[in-house]
Amino acid sequence: xxxxxxxxxxxxxxxxxxxxxxxxxxxxxxxxxxxxxxxxxxxxxxxxxxxxxxxxxxxxxxxxxxxxxxxxxxxxxxxxxxxxxxxxxxxxxxxxxxxxxxxxxxxxxxxxxxxxxxxxxxxxxxxxxxxxxxxxxxxxxxxxxxxxxxxxxxxxxxxxxxxxxxxxxxxxxxxxxxxxxxxxxxxxxxxxxxxxxxxxxxxxxxxxxxxxxxxxxxxxxxxxxxxxxxxxxxxxxxxxxxxxxxxxxxxxxxxxxxxxxxxxxxxxxxxxxxxxxxxxxxxxxxxxxxxxxxxxxxxxxxxxxxxxxxxxxxxxxxxxxxxxxxxxxxxxxxxxxxxxxx
Numbered sequence: 001x002x003x004x005x006x007x008x009x010x011x012x013x014x015x016x017x018x019x020x021x022x023x024x025x026x027x028x029x030x031x032x033x034x035x036x037x038x039x040x041x042x043x044x045x046x047x048x049x050x051x052x053x054x055x056x057x058x059x060x061x062x063x064x065x066x067x068x069x070x071x072x073x074x075x076x077x078x079x080x081x082x083x084x085x086x087x088x089x090x091x092x093x094x095x096x097x098x099x100x101x102x103x104x105x106x107x108x109x110x111x112x113x114x115x116x117x118x119x120x121x122x123x124x125x126x127x128x129x130x131x132x133x134x135x136x137x138x139x140x141x142x143x144x145x146x147x148x149x150x151x152x153x154x155x156x157x158x159x160x161x162x163x164x165x166x167x168x169x170x171x172x173x174x175x176x177x178x179x180x181x182x183x184x185x186x187x188x189x190x191x192x193x194x195x196x197x198x199x200x201x202x203x204x205x206x207x208x209x210x211x212x213x214x215x216x217x218x219x220x221x222x223x224x225x226x227x228x229x230x231x232x233x234x235x236x237x238x239x240x241x242x243x244x245x246x247x248x249x250x251x252x253x254x255x256x257x258x259x260x261x262x263x264x265x266x267x268x269x270x271x272x273x274x275x276x277x278x279x280x281x282x283x284x285x286x287x288x289x290x291x292x293x294x295x296x297x298x299x300x301x302x303x304x305x306x307x308x309x310x311x312x313x314x315x316x317x318x319x320x321x322x323x324x325x326x327x328x329x330x331x332x333x334x335x336x337x338x339x340x341x342x
Contacts, residue, residue, distance in 0.1 A: 023108050032285060033241035034225060035124030038131035039283035040238065041183035041260075042267035042319070047090060055270050058085040059323050086323035090272050093126055094314035095119060101308025104294070116290040116311035123278060123313040124285030128242045131267060132185075134319040135260055135332060136244055141321065142330040144168070150335060155249065156193055157259060157337035163233045165261040165333040174263035174331045176234065183266075184230070184237040187257040189339040191228070191239060196340070235261060249338055256336040266332040268320045278313040288313070 012018040047055060061082040070076055097115055104111055139146040147168070150161055166182050176182045228237040249256030273279075281287040290313045298305035321330060 025108050027109060027114060032121050034239060035121070035128045035242065035285045036283035037185045037238040037240035037242070038128055038135065038260075038267065039269065041177065041185065041262045042131060042269045043177070043265055045268060045270045047270050047272040047316075049272065049274065053090045053272075055088045055090070055318075055320075056085050057088065057268065057320060057323050058083050060084075084323045084325075086320060088268075088270055088318045088320040090270060090316050090318045092314065092316050093123075093130075094312065095122060096310055096312030098307050098310035100306050101295075102306075104308050112292055112294055112309045112311055116292050119290045119311055119313055120288035121285040123280065123288050123290070123315065124283055125242060127280055127283050127315070127317065128240065130317065131269065131319050132242060132244060134267060134321060135185075135262070135334070136258075138266075138321055138330045138332055139334070141325045142327060144328050145330050145333055147333050147335045151337055153250075153252070155252065155256065155336070155338040156340070157190055157335065159194055159230065159233070161335065161337075162194070162230060162235065162259070162261065165259075165335060166233055166235055168333055169261065169263045169331065172328045174266075177262065177264040177266065178236055181229070181234055181236040183262045184235045185243060185260040185262070186237050186239055187241060187243045187259070187339070188239050189341045190257050190259055190337055191237065192341050193337070193339050194230070244336075246336055249336060252338055254338045254342055256338050258334050258336050260332060260334045263331040265322050266330070268322065270318045270320065272316040274314075274316050276314065278315050280315055280317075 045055065047053075061084060063079070063081065066079075097119065099111060099115075147165060150164060151157065162184070169182065226239075228239070229235075230237055243260070244258040246256040246258075248254070271280075276291070278288060278290060290311045292309070292311045294309045296302075296305065296308055296310070324330070
């Protein structure tokens with residue numbers, strides 16, 4: 001037969017049932033960063049219920065040495081030991097989402113439960129950003145907190161610079177805060193620069209690369225959840241994407257990421273557990289269980305019961321710096337750097 005076989009009359013382009021859509025019911029997880037890096041570095045205080053919303057932190061002023069010799073038989077003037085304080089006031093943060101009874105009954109997935117998990121991640125981000133904002137504010141009360149002057153073009157950080165931040169704190173009598181270690185908060189972008197360093201000042205990292213490859217592989221292969229003990233620094237780093245960034249840093253056209261090193265009492269979080277509050281734990285979004293209500297009955301506000309389900313979170317919190325003000329009074333340092341990974 002001339003022309004060959006005839007094409008099919010029916011194909012996937014003209015048969016409606018062939019164009020149906022099968023939704024994959026196995027959820028593909030979206031991308032989420034760690035939300036607890038700042039919180040685990042902070043001291044925690046609990047505000048009892050029925051104790052008001054305000055809290056006052058105080059510390060004694062540091063005395064200096066007295067080298068004046070006392071005269072024999074002379075009763076000198078008494079020394080005044082002063083106190084300084086800083087106020088903190090708790091606030092509320094909350095959010096929710098709701099669903100019609102119709103959509104819950106029609107959706108292929110666990111719409112309410114999956115949405116509650118996303119709200120938990122939002123709560124984790126919110127608390128992380130509250131803490132990081134207070135950490136950034138430390139530079140406004142202590143001119144030594146911001147150590148950007150340590151870096152020049154191309155603003156790349158290395159192990160020696162991280163060590164300098166910690167040694168500054170040690171020289172000002174700041175104590176470590178996490179099992180005898182100082183706490184560091186770093187972007188994965190910046191940590192890559194530390195791992196890739198090849199200068200003499202970073203010889204310990206280089207030694208691990210050459211002489212103890214298993215140990216180097218362990219820290220270089222770490223995900224955001226793993227604590228990283230930087231060699232020769234006494235610092236434990238926690239990675240998170242939620243650090244302060246600066247676009248077009250110093251006219252470089254690139255983004256700078258902030259790295260923090262914190263000692264004891266660098267940040268103080270005050271928690272109040274109001275009945276019905278969401279338990280934030282240590283700020284890890286995975287452990288934040290939002291309130292979930294399903295198959296809600298009709299009410300005066302919704303007489304037909306069209307709102308069938310909802311989920312929500314609510315927490316009461318504040319974050320404070322220690323009371324002292326002025327140069328070298330705060331217990332943290334930070335620095336902005338431009339990593340090779342943008």
